[in-house]
Amino acid sequence: MTLIQLANPSRVLALSERALPWLIAATVLAFVVGGVQAWLAPDDYQQGATVKIMFIHVPAAWLGIFCWLLMSIAALGTLVWRHPLADVAAKAAAPIGAAFTLICLLTGALWGRPMWGAYWVWDARLTSVLVLFLMYLAVIALWRTIEDPTRAARAVAVFTLVGAINIPIIKFSVDWWNTLHQGASVLRLGGSTIHPSILIPLIAMLVAFTLLFLTLHLAAMHNEILRRRLRTMLMMQAAAAR
Amino acid sequence: MTAATTLGPYAAFILIAYAAAIAIVAGLVAWVVLDRRHLIRLIAEVEARGATRRSRREREEKS
DSSP states (O other): OOHHHHOOHHHHHHHHHHHHHHHHHHHHHHHHHHHHHHHHSOOBTTTBGGGGGHHHHHHHHHHHHHHHHHHHHHHHIIIIIOOHHHHHHHHHHHHHHHHHHHHHHHHHHHHHHHHHSOSOOOOHHHHHHHHHHHHHHHHHHHHHHOSSHHHHHHHHHHHHHHHTTHHHHHHHHHHHSOOSSOOOOSSOTTOOOSOHHHHHHHHHHHHHHHHHHHHHHHHHHHHHHHHHHHHHHHHHHHHHHO | OOHHHHTGGGHHHHHHHHHHHHHHHHHHHHHHHHHHHHHHHHHHHHHHTTOOOHHHHHHHHHO
């Protein structure tokens, strides 16, 4: 049996029923560990206690980008294999990606005001992340505008793959342009520039946020499969009533 | 010592950032939970009207 045959909606429903309680428990535990480490982390020698905003800002930024990458893989599943589960995964991911990108923008603004003296500047990193947020809203709007889920999935898939060009722009914006936003300090050639006393809590929070994303995404996929099941039942009922 | 004094002069920015993140995540969790309850209720209503899933009907016909 191939992976594509294994990935059918009924199996995902059964899998999510079994996996969700464990994922929820792991997420809560990871947030307790990460939260305590973030609270106990020392202040930065330049930024003071505002460095604590990093423990939510960086994971939210990572998930905003990761979610679009996941939607891009799902878009390939929609366009190449026409797999309905790829549509489900993409649709369930969009609001979650939008929410994490919004957290990234808000926490960035609240970190920027005390450090830069401004909530917002039109530099390449901030602007490209704002574009990412607007693209998420466009994807959600597309899903809602086109009634037929199969047609909507194809339109969203094309838009998602075109929009994926923004991901390297976000990542390398701080290298390609002169930005107020700092350069890469976690994932970079030559290793992280962050002291372990702050890097370890940051990694703990990255793990916790990623688990939260996986939990929410699986739960949202479960809901989307139920929604499609309900739609089919209503259509069959309407056809039988004719 | 309160959180505000521990967090220094920019405590308000830090606390608002965390509050905003918690509020947005809580919104996401509420969306997922309420949506699930709503869908399960609707499916139960439709099934009560006699509609069945194609897979279930096929299973029942076989048995």
